[in-house]
Amino acid sequence: xxxxxxxxxxxxxxxxxxxxxxxxxxxxxxxxxxxxxxxxxxxxxxxxxxxxxxxxxxxxxxxxxxxxxxxxxxxxxxxxxxxxxxxxxxxxxxxxxxxxxxxxxxxxxxxxxxxxxxxxxxxxxxxxxxxxxxxxxxxxxxxxxxxxxxxxxxxxxxxxxxxxxxxxxxxxxxxxxxxxxxxxxxxxxxxxxxxxxxxxxxxxxxxxxxxxxxxxxxxxxxxxxxxxxxxxxxxxxxxxxxxxxxxxxxxxxxxxxxxxxxxxxxxxxxxxxxxxxxxxxxxxxxxxxxxxxxxxxxxxxxxxxxxxxxxxxxxxxxxxxxxxxxxxxxxxxxxxxxxxxxxxxxxxxxxxxxx
Amino acid sequence: xxxxxxxxxxxxxxxxxxxxxxxxxxxxxxxxxxxxxxxxxxxxxxxxxxxxxxxxxxxxxxxxxxxxxxxxxxxxxxxxxxxxxxxxxxxxxxxxxxxxxxxxxxxxxxxxxxxxxxxxxxxxxxxxxxxxxxxxxxxxxxxxxxxxxxxxxxxxxxxxxxxxxxxxxxxxxxxxxxxxxxxxxxxxxxxxxxxxxxxxxxxxxxxxxxxxxxxxxxxxxxxxxxxxxxxxxxxxxxxxxxxxxxxxxxxxxxxxxxxxxxxxxxxxxxxxxxxxxxxxxxxxxxxxxxxxxxxxxxxxxxxxxxxxxxxxxxxxxxxxxxxxxxxxxxxxxxxxxxxxxxxxxxxxxxxxxxxxxxxxxxxxxxxxxxxxxxxxxxxxxxxxxxxxxxxxxxxxxxxxxxxxxxxxxxxxxxxxxxxxxxxxxxxxxxxxxxxxxxxxxxxxxxxxxxxxxxxxxxxxxxxxxxxxxxxxxxxxxxxxxxxxxxxxxxxxxxxxxxxxxxxxxxxxxxxxxxxxxxxxxxxxxxxxxx
Numbered sequence: 001x002x003x004x005x006x007x008x009x010x011x012x013x014x015x016x017x018x019x020x021x022x023x024x025x026x027x028x029x030x031x032x033x034x035x036x037x038x039x040x041x042x043x044x045x046x047x048x049x050x051x052x053x054x055x056x057x058x059x060x061x062x063x064x065x066x067x068x069x070x071x072x073x074x075x076x077x078x079x080x081x082x083x084x085x086x087x088x089x090x091x092x093x094x095x096x097x098x099x100x101x102x103x104x105x106x107x108x109x110x111x112x113x114x115x116x117x118x119x120x121x122x123x124x125x126x127x128x129x130x131x132x133x134x135x136x137x138x139x140x141x142x143x144x145x146x147x148x149x150x151x152x153x154x155x156x157x158x159x160x161x162x163x164x165x166x167x168x169x170x171x172x173x174x175x176x177x178x179x180x181x182x183x184x185x186x187x188x189x190x191x192x193x194x195x196x197x198x199x200x201x202x203x204x205x206x207x208x209x210x211x212x213x214x215x216x217x218x219x220x221x222x223x224x225x226x227x228x229x230x231x232x233x234x235x236x237x238x239x240x241x242x243x244x245x246x247x248x249x250x251x252x253x254x255x256x257x258x259x260x261x262x263x264x265x266x267x268x269x270x271x272x273x274x275x276x277x278x279x280x281x282x283x284x285x286x287x288x289x290x291x292x293x294x295x296x297x298x299x300x301x302x303x304x305x306x307x308x309x310x311x312x313x314x315x316x317x318x319x320x321x322x323x324x325x326x327x328x329x330x331x332x333x334x335x336x337x338x339x340x341x342x343x344x345x346x347x348x349x350x351x352x353x354x355x
Numbered sequence: 356x357x358x359x360x361x362x363x364x365x366x367x368x369x370x371x372x373x374x375x376x377x378x379x380x381x382x383x384x385x386x387x388x389x390x391x392x393x394x395x396x397x398x399x400x401x402x403x404x405x406x407x408x409x410x411x412x413x414x415x416x417x418x419x420x421x422x423x424x425x426x427x428x429x430x431x432x433x434x435x436x437x438x439x440x441x442x443x444x445x446x447x448x449x450x451x452x453x454x455x456x457x458x459x460x461x462x463x464x465x466x467x468x469x470x471x472x473x474x475x476x477x478x479x480x481x482x483x484x485x486x487x488x489x490x491x492x493x494x495x496x497x498x499x500x501x502x503x504x505x506x507x508x509x510x511x512x513x514x515x516x517x518x519x520x521x522x523x524x525x526x527x528x529x530x531x532x533x534x535x536x537x538x539x540x541x542x543x544x545x546x547x548x549x550x551x552x553x554x555x556x557x558x559x560x561x562x563x564x565x566x567x568x569x570x571x572x573x574x575x576x577x578x579x580x581x582x583x584x585x586x587x588x589x590x591x592x593x594x595x596x597x598x599x600x601x602x603x604x605x606x607x608x609x610x611x612x613x614x615x616x617x618x619x620x621x622x623x624x625x626x627x628x629x630x631x632x633x634x635x636x637x638x639x640x641x642x643x644x645x646x647x648x649x650x651x652x653x654x655x656x657x658x659x660x661x662x663x664x665x666x667x668x669x670x671x672x673x674x675x676x677x678x679x680x681x682x683x684x685x686x687x688x689x690x691x692x693x694x695x696x697x698x699x700x701x702x703x704x705x706x707x708x709x710x711x712x713x714x715x716x717x718x719x720x721x722x723x724x725x726x727x728x729x730x731x732x733x734x735x736x737x738x739x740x741x742x743x744x745x746x747x748x749x750x751x752x753x754x755x756x757x758x759x760x761x762x763x764x765x766x767x768x769x770x771x772x773x774x775x776x777x778x779x780x781x782x783x784x785x786x787x788x789x790x791x792x793x794x795x796x797x798x799x800x801x802x803x804x805x806x807x808x809x810x811x812x813x814x815x816x817x818x819x820x821x822x823x824x825x826x827x828x829x830x831x832x833x834x835x836x837x838x839x840x841x842x843x844x845x846x847x848x849x850x851x852x853x854x855x856x857x858x859x860x861x862x863x864x865x866x867x868x869x870x871x872x873x874x875x876x877x878x879x880x881x882x883x884x885x
Contacts, residue, residue, distance in 0.1 A: 132758035171756045172727045199526035256855040294813030
């Protein structure tokens, strides 16, 4: 056994003690309660969403035409402004019994996966895996078949690496990945699940942010060649609905700061972290008690998938599934006003497909 | 007798090598089982192996609970081992013993002379205190069990420090752009294999680390100070060792009285006056004497007929004194327990009744280790001294995850009952209470219902009281304010954890008036907090 002099021991003990003290300080700093948002005047009027039966859905209300191409400078965000190729729909809605087929059909209508993924690229797919409490039938997490279909398509388009990730607000990532069924589906399709490491978050500027100017965001998502946003459409008590723009919150650490003003801060986040493609999983939707769910009575089997490069347009269309209009959701209005996309679906080509 | 040849010497060294290999293997096993006590993990129950093998915790728990507890019955195997081979557990198995061997000091080694004899009796005294305390229903002193002591210190301090160091290194290197891919891969690999999941902060980390450091530092006074004088488990094993079959023996004819064995013995069990025959209640079968003897005079085998009585065998007077102290202490603690009503902030793990917990919690810290959110913490302030370091639910540190029932699976004694997830979701941990003077919505008319958003109960246990507010700037807006539905609230603390208010949350979980399941609470008709 090792023999030590007293000096050596004191040195080792001091090092150990210093590390212990340091780590305790580190740990207590990390464990601080989240900071409350600054005192804000109440946001733009948001009437409480009253979900109605989607069978009696009213068509989207025509809104004034939104502004033309904005001056977006951040590299990620520039993709929203990319013009749509000729002969391709702006937004596609596919309805049918097979989630995988819906994804393929919807993507096909907006130009195919090749429009978004080039050979050799690194792809990050961001589904909603917000809790480890319920399986996908409860419609609180994205349908694993939808995610797997996207993984397969991306690999088929020659992507070098397809990583799937989210940071749940309830439960550990490993547990959430497993309970949602997404880990198994993704691995079977040849993709990788990534547990989001805390050291990969970095504070960045939001140059286009009107309310929020700095935020800590997952670096890999910002640096990825392709970011595919795959939310599930759900009721949300504070935001009204949680769709594509809200889904981006899984890529940041400071949730409370967004909560303080959803209407403007979600668009601010989206202005930098704009995904290249948004695929809204509406195979099942959660019409009440979101975003956590847990009651099968709150789930509707709507067998729908919505796909678009335009995050705002996809969200705007999805409101109709809940019997709502895009104008009723503050962050959709905010996003359109900022020029991140359009919420006037009558002004763009919408392909409705029966699969 | 000729001086031992090289072959004889290496043969002698072989036993010591086996012992070192055994120590390494058991220490690694202990660390592995502890590291992988995490959720989700299959067969969590197996990770408490060492605590199940520990006869001290097993005996104390069964005495305190007044029943046979299968979960800790493996301790009988260790007792059997001690009855056959003496304190070989201390020399070959005990992970704390192995750590103490790693932290020996040349200066301390030179002190072959023992501390005064009564010091050796302290461990028997502590053992008595534990047994009598257990009979009185209190397991408080099990914090001095070596395995629980080591496990708690690792969980509370060492693992979080290692995690912080790894994270710090990763964060620094990640800043160097060309290294990003490598850092990612290496970190992911380490997280998958060696240091899984980010350990939650344990509030008692300094105290728990200090206890281990004290034990390790005591090795500066004498080698294996803890094992010689203090460890209550060694006291128990020492009693068993008195009848052991396999012991150290000295071939008097071969012995040249060089005294090297006495100096080499880590527990000071060998003294010249007894012919270099090791005291069987102190000998840990480490084989150092066997290896160092130049003539090969020492061996281990079936005991000779004559054995000596050592001066520090506990006397009747010391035993009586220990019993009296123990009885008084237990009575005091018991009195304190019955007099004081439990604090309204005292929340326990799901399904853990207060009486059962106090009678069966061995303070191993497995539940604290496995809890994925850091909800369970070693208690002190809310529990009172008797229930020191029993698990308490602290929602502001971590919520009780709706998808998890790991604590009951990990508990070796059943102090926290193993529950199916569906059962666990029915258990009332407490009731949330909104402080309307601090809640952003109630007190400041700000838009915030994060508590309702995070509530995991199906159909939500927080209702929304909506009113229209007129403001000069933006017309009317809908203000939603949280109201707890006390029939549905299970007290998981998701609301309290996520509440964005500075300092204590504006919605806090308090101890429920009626414990048990949601259904029971409805039947009894109570739905309030204490």
